[in-house]
Amino acid sequence: MLLQRIENIGELTLYYLHDLGRMGLFLLRTLRGGVQQPFRFRAMLRQIREIGANSMGVIFFTAAFTGMVLGLQGYYTLRKFGSEGMLGSAVSLSLLREMGPVLTALMVTGRAGSAMCAEVGIMRNSEQIDALECMAIDPFRYLLMPKFLATMISLPLLTMVFNVVGIFGGYLAGVKLLGVNPGAFFNGMEQSVVNKDIIMGLVKSLVFGLLIVWICTGRGYFVHQIRGAGYGAEAVSRVTTQAVVISSISILLWDYILTAILL
Amino acid sequence: MSEDPIIQLREVVKTFGTQRVLDRVNLDIYPGRTTVIAGGSGQGKSVTLKLILGLMKPDSGSILVHGRDITTMNRREMNEIRSHFGVLFQGSALLDSLSVFDNVALPLQERTTLGREQIRKKVLATLIQLGLIGHEEKFPAQLSGGMKKRVGLARALQLQPEIMLFDEPTTGLDPEKTMEIYRLFHETQGKFGYTAIIVSHDIPKVFNLADQVVVLNRGKLVTFDNPEDIQLSQIPEIQAFVKATMGHLYLSSDLE
Numbered sequence: 001m002l003l004q005r006i007e008n009i010g011e012l013t014l015y016y017l018h019d020l021g022r023m024g025l026f027l028l029r030t031l032r033g034g035v036q037q038p039f040r041f042r043a044m045l046r047q048i049r050e051i052g053a054n055s056m057g058v059i060f061f062t063a064a065f066t067g068m069v070l071g072l073q074g075y076y077t078l079r080k081f082g083s084e085g086m087l088g089s090a091v092s093l094s095l096l097r098e099m100g101p102v103l104t105a106l107m108v109t110g111r112a113g114s115a116m117c118a119e120v121g122i123m124r125n126s127e128q129i130d131a132l133e134c135m136a137i138d139p140f141r142y143l144l145m146p147k148f149l150a151t152m153i154s155l156p157l158l159t160m161v162f163n164v165v166g167i168f169g170g171y172l173a174g175v176k177l178l179g180v181n182p183g184a185f186f187n188g189m190e191q192s193v194v195n196k197d198i199i200m201g202l203v204k205s206l207v208f209g210l211l212i213v214w215i216c217t218g219r220g221y222f223v224h225q226i227r228g229a230g231y232g233a234e235a236v237s238r239v240t241t242q243a244v245v246i247s248s249i250s251i252l253l254w255d256y257i258l259t260a261i262l263l
Numbered sequence: 264m265s266e267d268p269i270i271q272l273r274e275v276v277k278t279f280g281t282q283r284v285l286d287r288v289n290l291d292i293y294p295g296r297t298t299v300i301a302g303g304s305g306q307g308k309s310v311t312l313k314l315i316l317g318l319m320k321p322d323s324g325s326i327l328v329h330g331r332d333i334t335t336m337n338r339r340e341m342n343e344i345r346s347h348f349g350v351l352f353q354g355s356a357l358l359d360s361l362s363v364f365d366n367v368a369l370p371l372q373e374r375t376t377l378g379r380e381q382i383r384k385k386v387l388a389t390l391i392q393l394g395l396i397g398h399e400e401k402f403p404a405q406l407s408g409g410m411k412k413r414v415g416l417a418r419a420l421q422l423q424p425e426i427m428l429f430d431e432p433t434t435g436l437d438p439e440k441t442m443e444i445y446r447l448f449h450e451t452q453g454k455f456g457y458t459a460i461i462v463s464h465d466i467p468k469v470f471n472l473a474d475q476v477v478v479l480n481r482g483k484l485v486t487f488d489n490p491e492d493i494q495l496s497q498i499p500e501i502q503a504f505v506k507a508t509m510g511h512l513y514l515s516s517d518l519e
């Protein structure tokens with residue numbers, strides 16, 4: 001019994017180490033695929049449309065309501081201390097440093113990350129990736145590099161959209177609904193937001209972008225080698241769920257780490 | 264056979280976990296000939312093809328292509344070797360995001376320096392030959408299984424491979440489409456003169472095409488230089504396999 005349990009733990013540890021190594025090599029090979037010619041510029045643009053432009057609706061909606069909630073909550077909290085005038089700075093700092101990058105990344109994971117994982121998984125499953133290799137076409141250059149670049153370009157841009165829309169939502173709730181002085185709202189924002197806040201948000205969104213595309217395409221690429229995933233369509237669906245969960249958790253984990261480093 | 268084999272498997276072992284799929288397998292494949300690899304489902308036929316293509320590495324043993332061991336090759340050498348191969352995958356493995364035309368054009372775009380117009384001419388010529396003209400704008404999801412196979416064959420033939428590998432080219436097709444694929448196989452082999460390796464569990468249909476039939480059974484390969492000898496095999500599993508597939512021949516000829 002005890003021996004069996006120790007053996008299971010050992011096996012599981014080995015599996016996770018192996019998995020981590022595999023994902024590391026996957027990232028390295030993709031980066032190498034990036035410097036190989038020819039670079040697939042048009043494929044990358046298509047991916048930006050897929051990952052970036054098509055996520056705009058979701059981002060708009062999420063950002064507007066997040067900003068409005070921040071406006072409401074901030075107003076009632078700040079009023080206790082008689083400092084409603086700080087609302088602009090509270091809303092914009094929360095958005096720029098935390099909510100914007102994190103929520104954008106989570107939304108993109110759900111919308112585009114899951115789709116990328118399923119796409120790559122299906123391509124592996126139906127031997128399309130094998131076919132590329134047999135034609136001596138490097139799947140890392142042909143298939144994965146455009147996705148990596150597109151995600152890492154899209155995420156900072158989407159985050160900026162999120163921030164702008166969110167601040168406007170906060171303005172709507174705070175100024176238009178609750179009657180905070182608009183001058184104070186924007187003045188507070190202007191005085192408290194410094195370059196460092198914007199850079200912090202930007203760095204976060206770049207790191208989150210890498211995490212999303214790496215985890216989601218990686219899970220799809222190794223769909224048959226993931227523990228307990230099995231084969232066929234079922235494996236693709238299991239691995240896609242797994243990719244979304246791991247990606248979301250990694251985003252929150254790295255958010256803490258990056259905040260601790262960058263603050 | 265006086266010629267040197269173009270592909271040689273030497274004592275190849277491949278295991279997945281505790282399952283030994285290939286157990287010290289030896290196989291010689293001679294240029295210009297057609298080898299049929301037969302065997303029941305899950306016996307390792309596809310794995311054998313993937314080993315030959317370098318998509319998987321054996322646990323031990325060596326695989327020689329033109330006398331060079333591919334199991335120790337790096338990526339660049341492997342790509343060089345792969346330019347000799349064409350593959351028709353079991354599910355055709357067309358890229359979903361590309362049209363029929365773009366799928367067939369892909370190897371030319373990626374692996375040659377031909378210009379747009381030259382590529383267009385070459386692709387159209389192949390599409391005409393394989394009866395695919397009028398379908399070039401369609402996407403793989405809009406094609407029937409038999410049509411996908413033809414597109415897959417067209418794509419595989421673009422770079423004039425020296426060796427063609429077919430993974431169950433007729434599985435899932437009706438008898439008419441099956442004959443059509445074998446007719447195209449005949450035609451294209453006649454034209455390009457490639458060495459063929461065909462994985463099939465449909466022995467009767469490929470009997471007359473094969474120069475050599477090998478049967479995979481429980482990790483072992485049994486070679487029959489004369490396909491007719493298969494029926495005389497004393498190995499119980501092969502007897503059962505022959506009986507099962509020959510029975511299938513009876514059925515399908517009854518229907519015709």
Ligand SMILES: Nc1ncnc2c1ncn2[C@@H]1O[C@H](COP(=O)(O)OP(=O)(O)O)[C@@H](O)[C@H]1O
Pocket residue numbers: 224279284302303304305306307308309310311
């Ligand atoms: N990538 C893999 N990982 C683990 N097991 C595999 C893998 N590929 C094939 N197998 C196993 O090897 C055996 C032979 O598979 P395959 O060569 O696909 O059979 P078939 O003869 O039907 O083509 C099967 O039992 C299959 O489960």
Ligand SMILES: [Mg+2]
Pocket residue numbers: 308309310353430431
């Ligand atoms: Mg198979």
